[in-house]
Amino acid sequence: xxxxxxxxxxxxxxxxxxxxxxxxxxxxxxxxxxxxxxxxxxxxxxxxxxxxxxxxxxxxxxxxxxxxxxxxxxxxxxxxxxxxxxxxxxxxxxxxxxxxxxxxxxxxxxxxxxxxxxxxxxxxxxxxxxxxxxxxxxxxxxxxxxxxxxxxxxxxxxxxxxxxxxxxxxxxxxxxxxxxxxxxxxxxxxxxxxxxxxxxxxxxxxxxxxxxxxxxxxxxxxxxxxxxxxxxxxxxxxxxxxxxxxxxxxxxxxxxxxxxxxxxxxxxxxxxxxxxxxxxxxxxxxxxxxxxxxxxxxxxxxxxxxxxxxxxxxxxxxxxxxxxxxxxxxxxxxxxxxxxxxxxxxxxxxxxxxxxxxxxxxxxxxxxxxxxxxxxxxxxxxxxxxxxxxxxxxxxxxxxxxxxxxxxxxxxxxx
Amino acid sequence: xxxxxxxxxxxxxxxxxxxxxxxxxxxxxxxxxxxxxxxxxxxxxxxxxxxxxxxxxxxxxxxxxxxxxxxxxxxxxxxxxxxxxxxxxxxxxxxxxxxxxxxxxxxxxxxxxxxxxxxxxxxxxxxxxxxxxxxxxxxxxxxxxxxxxxxxxxxxxxxxxxxxxxxxxxxx
Ligand code: HEM
Ligand code: FES
Numbered sequence: 001x002x003x004x005x006x007x008x009x010x011x012x013x014x015x016x017x018x019x020x021x022x023x024x025x026x027x028x029x030x031x032x033x034x035x036x037x038x039x040x041x042x043x044x045x046x047x048x049x050x051x052x053x054x055x056x057x058x059x060x061x062x063x064x065x066x067x068x069x070x071x072x073x074x075x076x077x078x079x080x081x082x083x084x085x086x087x088x089x090x091x092x093x094x095x096x097x098x099x100x101x102x103x104x105x106x107x108x109x110x111x112x113x114x115x116x117x118x119x120x121x122x123x124x125x126x127x128x129x130x131x132x133x134x135x136x137x138x139x140x141x142x143x144x145x146x147x148x149x150x151x152x153x154x155x156x157x158x159x160x161x162x163x164x165x166x167x168x169x170x171x172x173x174x175x176x177x178x179x180x181x182x183x184x185x186x187x188x189x190x191x192x193x194x195x196x197x198x199x200x201x202x203x204x205x206x207x208x209x210x211x212x213x214x215x216x217x218x219x220x221x222x223x224x225x226x227x228x229x230x231x232x233x234x235x236x237x238x239x240x241x242x243x244x245x246x247x248x249x250x251x252x253x254x255x256x257x258x259x260x261x262x263x264x265x266x267x268x269x270x271x272x273x274x275x276x277x278x279x280x281x282x283x284x285x286x287x288x289x290x291x292x293x294x295x296x297x298x299x300x301x302x303x304x305x306x307x308x309x310x311x312x313x314x315x316x317x318x319x320x321x322x323x324x325x326x327x328x329x330x331x332x333x334x335x336x337x338x339x340x341x342x343x344x345x346x347x348x349x350x351x352x353x354x355x356x357x358x359x360x361x362x363x364x365x366x367x368x369x370x371x372x373x374x375x376x377x378x379x380x381x382x383x384x385x386x387x388x389x390x391x392x393x394x395x396x397x398x399x400x401x402x403x404x405x406x407x408x409x410x411x412x413x414x415x
Numbered sequence: 416x417x418x419x420x421x422x423x424x425x426x427x428x429x430x431x432x433x434x435x436x437x438x439x440x441x442x443x444x445x446x447x448x449x450x451x452x453x454x455x456x457x458x459x460x461x462x463x464x465x466x467x468x469x470x471x472x473x474x475x476x477x478x479x480x481x482x483x484x485x486x487x488x489x490x491x492x493x494x495x496x497x498x499x500x501x502x503x504x505x506x507x508x509x510x511x512x513x514x515x516x517x518x519x520x521x522x523x524x525x526x527x528x529x530x531x532x533x534x535x536x537x538x539x540x541x542x543x544x545x546x547x548x549x550x551x552x553x554x555x556x557x558x559x560x561x562x563x564x565x566x567x568x569x570x571x572x573x574x575x576x577x578x579x580x581x582x583x584x585x586x587x
Contacts, residue, residue, distance in 0.1 A: 156535065160551065163534035178450075182459045184484035184529075192453065280479055280486050282535040284550045300552050305532055305568045361552050 007033070030216060035235035036242045037222035039400055043113040044220065045249030046106050048242075052250055053103040054208065058201050060096040061145075068148065070194035072187045075150035076276040094265040100142050101268045102257045104291035107135060115322070116343055118331035119221040125323040127214040130207055132320040137204050139316075142289065144197040150190065151273030152283050158185045158193070160286065164299075167309040184279060224403045225332025226396055234400040285360070293357030294350055298376070300361040301369040311373070318380045325380050327388025335394040339387055346379045459483075464587035466579070469523065477539040479528060482586050486528035486536055487574060488547075489584070492558060496545070497521050500559035510569045514559040517573050525576050525586065526560040532567035547571070 007028040009015040014024055067086050069078040082089035111131070114120055120128035147158045162179050166172040181188030219228060228234045236242075260267060268290055272283045288296050298315050302308035318325075333339050349372045356372065359365040397403035422428075465482045469489060472478050477490045492500070500514040501521075518524055528536050535551035542548030542555035544563050549555070554565030561570040576586045 156551075160533040160535065163532075166534075177455060178453050181453055182455045182484060184534075186459075186484050188456065188459065279484060280481065280536065282550055286535065286551050300566075303566050305566050308566060 030212075030238075031243075032237065032239040034216065034238040034242075035219075035228070035231050036238050037220055037228055037400055038234060038236045038241070039222050039224065039404060040220065040242070040245070041223055042245070042249055043109065043117075044222075044242075045246045046110040046113065047215075048246035049106045049250055049253050050103070050110060051208070052254075053099060053106055054201065054204060057096065057099050057103060058205075060092050060099060061198070061201065063092055064096055065194075065198060068194075070148065070191050072150065072190055072277070075148065075190060079149045091261070094261045096145075097269065098257065098260040098265060100145065101260065101289070101291065102253070103138065104142065106253070107138060108291070111135065111319070112347060114221075115346075116333045117221055117223060118225050118326070118328070118333065120322045121225075121326065121331050122323065123218050124214075124221065127211060127218060128323060129320050130211040130214060132316070134204055134207050134211060135319075136316060137200055137207065139292070141197060141200040141204065142291065144193045144200065146289060147190065147193045148197060149273060150277045152275045152277055152281075153270045153273040153286070155185060155277035155279065156282055156286050157288060158189060162189075164309050164312070167306045169306070186279075221331070222400060223332060223334060224397055224400055225330065225334070226398075226400055226403070229399045230401060233406070287358050290354065290358075293355075294353035295357070297353040297357035297369045298373050300357070301366065301373045315373075315376060318377070322380070322384075326384045328384075328391065328393070329388070330393045330396060332396075335396050336387075336391060337394065338391045342379065342383050342387065345375070349375050349379070464585055466583060466585045468583055470582035474522075480586070482527075482574065487586055488524070488526050488528040488539065488560075488571075490524040490526075490539070490558075492522055492524055496558040499545070500524075500557060500561075503557065509562050509564075512559075512561060512570055517559050517561070517570070519576075519578065523584075524558070524560060525573065525584065526571040527574050528571070530554055530567055531562065531569045531571065532565070537571075 007018075007025040009018045009024060017023070018025055064082065067078065067082050067089065069075055079093070082093050084090075086092075114128065114131070143157065143161060147154045162176055162185065165176045165179060168175060177183060179189075180186070181192060222228075270287060270289075275283075287293070295312055295315060299308045299312040302311050328336060328339065330336055333343055352372050353369065353376065356365055356369040361369070462483055465480055465487070467478070467480050467489060469478075469491070472489065472491045474491050475493050475496075477488050479486045479488055481487070490496075497514075505511040505513065514521075517526075530537050530549040530551065532549065532552055532554050535549050537547035537549040537554070537556060539547055542563075544555055544557035546558045546560060546563075547556040549565065549567065552566050554567035555563050556567075556571055557563050559570075560573075562568070574586055576584050579585050
C-alpha cells in the first residue's frame with residue numbers, strides 16, 4: 001500500500017544521501033507515512049513488541065557471551081560467575097532468560113491473533129509462512145540457549161531433543177552422532193550449540209525483514225478482515241498513531257517482563273538447572289521450558305517413537321498450511337459465529353496440552369493428552385475445511401468505514 | 416544454445432559442460448570438510464575402551480561405568496533374575512531376542528545404559544519387570560535389558576565387551 005505522503009528530504013545532507021542511497025525515504029515510507037488501518041486493536045501491537053524482544057535478546061545475549069565459556073568443565077561455573085561476580089551480571093542473565101519467556105508469550109499471542117482474524121488468508125500466505133519459519137527458528141534458538149548453562153535440565157533436554165533424530169529410519173543414528181559430534185552430548189555439542197545460538201537470532205532478524213516486507217506489500221489485516229478500500233478515510237499514518245499505540249502496549253508488556261525479571265526471576269525456570277550437568281544421572285522429572293510444553297505433550301502422547309516424533313513436527317508444520325486448510329471465504333472470526341466457538345475450543349486444547357506436557361506421562365494425564373492431541377489435529381484437518389463449506393456466516397461490513405458507522409447509509413455489520 | 420535443429424555439440428558446449436562438471440565437483444569438495452568437521456573428532460574416537468574389575472560387585476547389584484561418555488550397566492544377576500529373563504516366551508517381547516543371545520555368562524549382563532527411546536538413563540531394579548524403568552517417558556525393561564513396555568522401540572544395546580579374566584572385563 002502506498003501512503004499518505006511521499007518523502008521529501010529536508011536537509012542538504014538528506015538530499016545528498018537520498019540520491020545515492022534512498023534509505024531515509026525507505027524508512028519514512030515504512031515507519032512514518034505507512035498507512036495503518038484505523039480500527040486496529042491492541043492485539044496488533046505485538047508485532048512491535050516482538051521486534052523489541054528480538055533486539056532485547058540480542059543485546060543481552062551479546063553481553064552475556066562476553067562472560068560465558070562454552071566448555072563443559074567451565075560452562076556451569078561461568079554462569080555462576082556471571083550471577084555473582086560480573087557487574088550487573090545477574091540482571092543481564094535474568095533479563096535474557098525471562099526475555100526468552102516473554103518473547104514466546106508475545107509470539108503465541110501474535111499467532112493466535114492471526115488465527116482469530118484470518119490474517120493468514122489470501123493474499124497474506126507468504127507473510128504467514130514466514131511467520132511460522134520465524135517461530136521454528138525461535139524454538140531452535142531457545143532450545144540451544146537453554147543448553148548453554150549446562151545444568152541438569154540443559155543436559156537432558158539436549159539429550160532428549162537430539163535423540164529425536166534417532167527415530168529417522170536407517171540413517172537416524174549417523175545423523176545424531178553427526179549433530180552431537182560424539183556418542184553422547186558432550187563438549188563438542190556444547191561448543192557448536194553456542195556457535196549456533198549466537199548465529200540463529202541474526203537469521204531471525206533477516207527473516208523478520210522479509211516478514212515485514214511481505215506485510216508492507218499486502219498491508220495489515222484488521223479486525224473486520226475487510227481490506228482497506230479508501231486509504232484517506234480508513235487509514236492513519238504509522239507515525240504518530242501506530243508508533244504511540246505500540247509504545248503503550250510495549251510499556252505494559254515490559255512492565256510484566258520487569259516484574260518477572262526482578263521479582264520472580266526463577267519462576268519460569270526449573271530448579272534442577274542449578275545442578276551441574278551429570279551424564280550419569282537423569283533427573284526423575286524432565287520437563288522442557290513452558291513454551292515447549294504443548295509440543296512435548298504431543299510427543300509423549302504417542303507410544304511409538306517414530307510416530308511420536310512425526311506428530312511433534314507435524315503439529316508445528318500444519319500451522320503453515322492454515323491458508324489452505326481454512327476454506328472460509330469470510331476472513332475475520334468476528335463474522336463467523338461457529339468458527340468462534342471452535343476457535344476457543346482450540347485455544348483451550350492448546351493450553352490444555354501445555355498443562356499436560358508438565359505432568360507425568362501416565363494414567364489419566366496420558367489419556368487426556370491423547371484426546372487433546374487428536375482434537376488439535378482434527379481442528380486443522382477436519383473442522384476448518386468443513387466449517388468453510390457449511391458455516392452460516394454473518395454479513396461482513398462493506399468497508400472498514402462502514403463497520404465504524406461512518407457512512408450512515410451503510411448497513412450495520414451485526415444484522 | 417544456437418538454433419539447434421540437429422545439434423552437433425560445439426566446442427563451446429563441451430567446454431561449458433566440462434566447466435560445469437568441474438565446478439560441481441569443486442563445490443562438493445569444498446562443502447565436504449564443512450560438513451565432516453561436525454562428526455566425532457580423533458580424540459573422541461580414541462576413547463575406545465574401558466576396563467572394570469567385577470569381583471567387587473555383589474550378586475544383585477548394578478554398577479555403572481562410563482564408556483564413550485555414556486553409562487554402561489554391569490549387572491550381577493541373581494538366580495531369579497536369570498530365570499525370569501530366560502523363561503519369557505519370545506512372542507511376548509516387542510523386540511524379540513533370547514537372553515542367551517544377550518549375555519556371555521548368565522550371571523553378568525552388560526548393556527549400554529541409554530534408553531532407546533530418547534536417551535535418558537533408566538533406573539535399575541524398578542518397573543514392572545524389575546529390570547529398569549525410564550523416568551522420562553515410562554519405558555520398562557526386563558532383567559535382560561529388553562524393552563517390555565513404553566515408547567522405546569528396542570532393547571538396551573549390548574556393547575562389545577570381553578572377559579579378560581574371571582574378574583575383569585573390557586568394554587569396547
Ligand atoms: C532469538 C533470540 C534469543 C533467544 C530466544 C534466546 C534464548 C536463550 C535461553 C532460553 C537461554 C537460557 C537462559 C538460562 O536458562 O540461563 C539463553 C542463554 C544464553 N544466550 Fe540466548 N537467546 C537469544 C539470543 C541470543 C544472542 C543473540 C546471543 C548472543 C551471543 C545469546 C547468548 C546467550 C548466552 C551467552 C547464554 C548463556 C547464559 C545464560 O544462560 O544466561 N542469546 N538464551
Ligand atoms: S527416554 Fe526413556 S522413555 Fe523416553
